[in-house]
Amino acid sequence: MALEVTSACAALLLGWIVFSNPASAYLYSNRYIGDQVLRVVPSSPAEIHYLQQLFQNITVDLWQPSSPNLIHEGKAVDVHVRRDRTARLKNLLRRAHIQHE
Known part of the structure; x- marks a missing residue:
């Protein structure tokens, strides 16, 4: 016992x-130190198309919506970006004149 x-x-x-x-x-x-979550709200069909193509070609973690095909005008897109890809994504968004926070 x-x-x-x-x-x-x-x-x-x-x-x-x-x-x-x-x-x-x-x-x-x-x-996750250095990772960021960016919020983008597309304001035109051209921005929607750009984001859909972008998120299918680079490695990011879409939080909302769950798929690039579900991106809609005026709806928030939240994307988790690893620290080694953050600067590149921000630069691509700036060059396309797409607002992000």
Whole structure:
């Protein structure tokens, strides 16, 4: 009986150590440092077409809408961009005179 209690306590302690490890929390929290979420609201059919083509050709994470085909005039487009692609996307939007925040 005492051995079972000791084994159970050891298992609980090991589980607590594994799941409360600050190293894994540190690695996870740094995963998105420098990433940005940009909001674009297309104001014309030309902007819609440009965004649809752009988001099909570069790697971004569309949050809203879930697909480039669902982009509509006057509706917000939220896109998560990795830190190494943010400057490029902002530059492309500026060159196309598409407002973003």
